[in-house]
Amino acid sequence: MPRDFKWQPHDGERHAIPRTLVPNAVGRSLCDIELTAGSDVWPPHARWWPTCQICDRAWRDAEGILPWPRQGSSTKVNSTGRTISSAATELVLQL
Ligand SMILES: [Zn+2]
Numbered sequence: 001m002p003r004d005f006k007w008q009p010h011d012g013e014r015h016a017i018p019r020t021l022v023p024n025a026v027g028r029s030l031c032d033i034e035l036t037a038g039s040d041v042w043p044p045h046a047r048w049w050p051t052c053q054i055c056d057r058a059w060r061d062a063e064g065i066l067p068w069p070r071q072g073s074s075t076k077v078n079s080t081g082r083t084i085s086s087a088a089t090e091l092v093l094q095l
Helices: 044-048 053-063 086-094
Strands: 005-010 013-018 026-028 034-036 075-077 083-085
Touching (some): 005 053, 013 026
Antiparallel strands (some): 026 034, 075 083
């Protein structure tokens, strides 16, 4: 299924922008920031920028993906005594 959006580092966060926005074109992110699209190859430091929560929510709505973190997800303790989230486990299994 073709994706409608791609992620773009901008001003310290990763925002979702229309996939059709080519580098150097001006458009709007899902959180309604005007930005100039950059290269699809991100600068190394931008890989660690946090995801914009507004874009993330709008992107999940558009893609039909459940919100994150999951509402009402249960936590359990594994054999090492670490608490693990069933939602996190679910995400790993989807990858
Ligand atoms: Zn955003």
